[in-house]
Amino acid sequence: MAREFEIQVNGKASRVHAEPDTPLLYILRNDLQLNGPKYGCGLAQCGACAVLANGKPVRACMVPLEAVGKTEITTLEGLGSPQNPNPVQAAFVKHNAAQCGYCINGMIIAVTGLLNTNPNPSDDDIKQALRHHLCRCGTHMEILAAAREAADMMAGASPLSSPLGEKVAEGRMRGSPSGVENRDFHD
Ligand code: FES
Ligand code: FES
Numbered sequence: 516m517a518r519e520f521e522i523q524v525n526g527k528a529s530r531v532h533a534e535p536d537t538p539l540l541y542i543l544r545n546d547l548q549l550n551g552p553k554y555g556c557g558l559a560q561c562g563a564c565a566v567l568a569n570g571k572p573v574r575a576c577m578v579p580l581e582a583v584g585k586t587e588i589t590t591l592e593g594l595g596s597p598q599n600p601n602p603v604q605a606a607f608v609k610h611n612a613a614q615c616g617y618c619i620n621g622m623i624i625a626v627t628g629l630l631n632t633n634p635n636p637s638d639d640d641i642k643q644a645l646r647h648h649l650c651r652c653g654t655h656m657e658i659l660a661a662a663r664e665a666a667d668m669m670a671g672a673s674p675l676s677s678p679l680g681e682k683v684a685e686g687r688m689r690g691s692p693s694g695v696e697n698r699d700f701h702d
Contacts, residue, residue: 523550525593535581540564542580543590543680548598551591551620553697562621562648565628570620572628591620594627603627606665607658614652624661640702644686 517534524547531546536691539558543549543566555563557576564576568588595601600608603626613619629636629644636644641662650658 520580520689521582522580522588523585524588525590526587531580533580535579538576538581539578539580539583539588540575543575549590549592553620560647560649561618562625563618564582565585565621565624565648567593567624567631570628570631571682572625583629585674585683591623594623599652602668603654603665606661606668610657610664612654612657612661613615614654617650618648618650619658622650622658626665629662630666630669634666635670638663641666 516656517532519526519530519532520535521530522542523529524543529547531542533542533546535640540552540554544554552566552575553563554576555561559574559577561698562574565572566575567573567630568578568586570587570589591604595604603623607619612622618698625643625648629640633640638659641659645658684696690694
């Protein structure tokens with residue numbers, strides 16, 4: 516039976532009236548008009564719906580409303596704005612790391628979550644964090660470059676200074692439109 520819930524989203528309390536097992540993703544999109552998180556698979560397999568729960572990425576399609584409690588939920592909208600993006604959002608814009616953009620919410624949330632717990636990730640750490648986020652368009656190399664630059668920016672290092680950054684540049688020089696040779700985050 517539907518009832519009232521109070522949840523904390525993007526730094527403020529929101530009251531919603533819904534069935535307890537309603538996926539958090541539906542609440543965010545339909546009740547709170549936060550459309551950064553996307554519906555992709557609904558099965559925790561694509562990552563398009565990711566949000567931060569107390570700073571850690573979770574898949575909102577699999578979180579029932581009744582399980583949210585006092586957890587602080589942060590969506591893409593809560594990270595920054597077009598006028599004041601967070602470093603990860605700014606790096607994704609700089610690297611044009613989107614074609615259709617459907618996966619990008621999950622990618623940015625995953626990278627932000629990684630940097631919350633590991634401010635100096637290796638290239639392998641970045642690939643691991645993005646491993647289960649799907650991108651059908653094939654912007655993997657731009658996404659990796661943006662993630663690398665965001666990590667470097669937050670660490671105060673110069674961008675594209677890592678082996679991963681060099682690999683991106685090398686891919687571009689070979690004439691591949693996006694430097695992509697396989698559609699995955701594997702080596
Ligand atoms: S929609 Fe949630 S993981 Fe695909
Ligand atoms: S940019 Fe289209 S799915 Fe990734």
